Amino acid sequence: MGAAAAQATVIAAWTLDEVVAHADLIVTGTVGASRGVRDAGRVLTETEIAVDQVLLGTWATPLVISQPGGKDGDIVVDVAGTVRLTPGDRVLLITALAKDRRRYIVGLSLGFYRLDGDRLSQQIEVQSAGPGGALRPAVGPRTLGLDAVNDAIARRRR
Numbered sequence: 001m002g003a004a005a006a007q008a009t010v011i012a013a014w015t016l017d018e019v020v021a022h023a024d025l026i027v028t029g030t031v032g033a034s035r036g037v038r039d040a041g042r043v044l045t046e047t048e049i050a051v052d053q054v055l056l057g058t059w060a061t062p063l064v065i066s067q068p069g070g071k072d073g074d075i076v077v078d079v080a081g082t083v084r085l086t087p088g089d090r091v092l093l094i095t096a097l098a099k100d101r102r103r104y105i106v107g108l109s110l111g112f113y114r115l116d117g118d119r120l121s122q123q124i125e126v127q128s129a130g131p132g133g134a135l136r137p138a139v140g141p142r143t144l145g146l147d148a149v150n151d152a153i154a155r156r157r158r
Helices: 016-021 146-157
Strands: 025-039 042-056 063-068 070-072 075-077 090-097 103-105 112-116 119-124 140-145
Touching (some): 042 075, 042 090, 042 146, 090 146, 119 146, 140 146
Parallel strands (some): 025 070
Antiparallel strands (some): 025 090, 042 063, 090 103, 090 112, 112 119
8 A cells, every 4th residue: 555645734934033933942953863753643753952052042951852743663654844854964943842842843844954154054845824824935945144043032032
């Protein structure tokens, strides 16, 4: 029996300031091991992050990021709009603790950047919904400097 794929993910058309406003923890770090888990009937991927720097919030224990979808045994769930966290990658993560007590990346791929020095890169592969619900095409690749995130954090603190 083959698997069928469907993509129905639409993300909010948030600016960087809006993504940062939804966060309670922003870090840079290195991606570690991932594993699939089931929780209340959902398949999730949990990924360890070795935190290098905390830009917003406080953190004192190992950081585990949860994302919808993944593989648990024979069950594979692929959720469009999530990111692939690859072991060894340097990343900037904009995250929030959810009601289920798990920490997620804000806005699926909106709160994820690959980090190369002070340059951040991001790939948005799903449509976004703008004001009034109007759909916008996927943004695709984009880059910005680490200073843009620091500036958004500073504006949030005002």
